[in-house]
Amino acid sequence: MTATKGLEGIVAAQSSISSIMDDQLTYVGYNIDDLAENASFEEVVYLLWNKRLPNQSELDAFKNELDENMALPEGVINHLRSYDLSSVHPMAALRSAISVLGLYDEEADIMDDEANTRKAIRLQARIASVVAAFARIRKGQNPVQPKKGIGFAANFLYMLNGKDPEPIEEEAFNKALVLHADHELNASTFTARVCVATLSDMYSGITAAIGALKGPLHGGANEQVMKMLNEIGEEENAIPYIKKALDNKEKIMGMGHRVYKTGDPRAKHLQKMSKQLTDLVGEPKWYNMSVKIEEYIKKEKGLPANVDFYSASVYHCLGIDHDVFTPIFAVSRISGWIAHILEQYANNRLIRPRAEYVGPEKQDYIPVEKRG
Numbered sequence: 126m127t128a129t130k131g132l133e134g135i136v137a138a139q140s141s142i143s144s145i146m147d148d149q150l151t152y153v154g155y156n157i158d159d160l161a162e163n164a165s166f167e168e169v170v171y172l173l174w175n176k177r178l179p180n181q182s183e184l185d186a187f188k189n190e191l192d193e194n195m196a197l198p199e200g201v202i203n204h205l206r207s208y209d210l211s212s213v214h215p216m217a218a219l220r221s222a223i224s225v226l227g228l229y230d231e232e233a234d235i236m237d238d239e240a241n242t243r244k245a246i247r248l249q250a251r252i253a254s255v256v257a258a259f260a261r262i263r264k265g266q267n268p269v270q271p272k273k274g275i276g277f278a279a280n281f282l283y284m285l286n287g288k289d290p291e292p293i294e295e296e297a298f299n300k301a302l303v304l305h306a307d308h309e310l311n312a313s314t315f316t317a318r319v320c321v322a323t324l325s326d327m328y329s330g331i332t333a334a335i336g337a338l339k340g341p342l343h344g345g346a347n348e349q350v351m352k353m354l355n356e357i358g359e360e361e362n363a364i365p366y367i368k369k370a371l372d373n374k375e376k377i378m379g380m381g382h383r384v385y386k387t388g389d390p391r392a393k394h395l396q397k398m399s400k401q402l403t404d405l406v407g408e409p410k411w412y413n414m415s416v417k418i419e420e421y422i423k424k425e426k427g428l429p430a431n432v433d434f435y436s437a438s439v440y441h442c443l444g445i446d447h448d449v450f451t452p453i454f455a456v457s458r459i460s461g462w463i464a465h466i467l468e469q470y471a472n473n474r475l476i477r478p479r480a481e482y483v484g485p486e487k488q489d490y491i492p493v494e495k496r497g
């Protein structure tokens with residue numbers, strides 16, 4: 126038995142949700158470029174869960190269901206208030222809060238298809254409310270109740286900021302949600318599938334996935350990109366900063382990808398939005414700096430920018446706190462996690478690979494009192 130480090134190149138499941146082929150990403154056969162330009166996030170969620178796009182009345186009903194399920198149980202709000210608000214990272218708060226949400230769901234451990242569909246809606250709706258509520262509570266503000274009928278992207282920004290977003294903000298945020306919704310067997314999705322393949326419940330699968338997304342080699346990279354841009358500070362510092370980091374064998378956040386080698390098809394959409402929004406808010410340096418870094422890393426290391434690279438400056442321009450970037454990723458990616466969880470349940474087998482043992486062999490047990 127020989128291990129493949131990081132399971133690179135291993136095909137671990139069949140899936141009909143999303144596909145990456147020749148550096149093109151499709152959701153259920155629809156190219157991400159078409160979806161990013163044309164679809165609402167709700168249409169994409171419906172697509173991932175039902176493997177087809179909704180007609181108008183199905184979409185209206187789906188949006189309505191999300192609206193109806195957005196409000197949080199009071200116990201969850203109280204739980205969020207009970208954290209050490211000065212130090213808890215919003216991603217840790219989210220991981221815990223989703224687990225707590227499960228305690229308020231009478232159907233948490235009911236595994237039939239209908240119950241799972243209802244839980245899927247509740248989780249998709251409420252994760253947005255949790256992220257927005259925690260972002261406000263830690264600033265001493267009260268959570269804002271969701272507003273019905275304005276759409277998921279606008280509703281999230283409304284709950285976060287307490288005011289309706291501008292159309293350009295809503296459009297950018299919707300596009301970011303669409304672009305982050307699913308990505309084949311990325312680390313957090315695989316985590317979710319491994320968890321529920323034991324026939325554990327959906328809340329456990331999502332909680333596990335949030336834990337995996339949090340790391341800086343995965344979703345946590347978007348926050349780290351903004352930290353790096355802040356440290357660089359001005360355009361002229363960008364290349365010296367990156368050169369030094371590479372000399373120190375550091376990884377440049379938002380660069381590189383396990384699967385994409387020529388480019389991440391999502392990055393160009395986020396790059397375009399970054400240009401628009403940084404100009405709009407009068408902070409073009411974030412975009413200009415990012416372009417310099419991208420070009421330099423491409424030339425020096427042959428690595429492309431990934432989805433986390435330009436999303437950082439996009440979210441910054443939307444006025445979102447930098448440590449809320451990764452929770453926002455989760456608000457979108459939960460749609461993909463749920464699709465994969467449902468797919469796993471539908472054709473389940475325990476996921477249990479083997480390890481290549483490389484430790485010592487045939488050791489003799491020595492009683493503790495005789496050990497040196």
Ligand SMILES: CC(=O)SCCNC(=O)CCNC(=O)[C@H](O)C(C)(C)COP(=O)(O)OP(=O)(O)OC[C@H]1O[C@@H](n2cnc3c(N)ncnc32)[C@H](O)[C@@H]1OP(=O)(O)O
Pocket residue numbers: 131341342343344346375376377378379380381382383384426428431432433
């Ligand atoms: C939503 C997402 O999860 S997208 C990914 C988000 N993560 C990041 O942006 C973090 C930065 N990027 C990385 O760490 C990596 O590119 C990953 C984790 C995304 C993919 O990694 P892997 O496929 O495992 O590649 P691995 O880490 O083995 O790197 C291969 C080589 O490229 C180098 N490399 C890869 N990414 C980077 C980077 N961002 N900066 C500098 N060097 C890099 C490695 O140092 C290594 O070089 P070596 O062979 O000389 O030792």
Ligand SMILES: O=C([O-])CC(=O)C(=O)O
Pocket residue numbers: 307308310311312343382383384431432
């Ligand atoms: O697929 C991956 O490894 C990481 C990624 O880009 C994502 O999850 O969107």
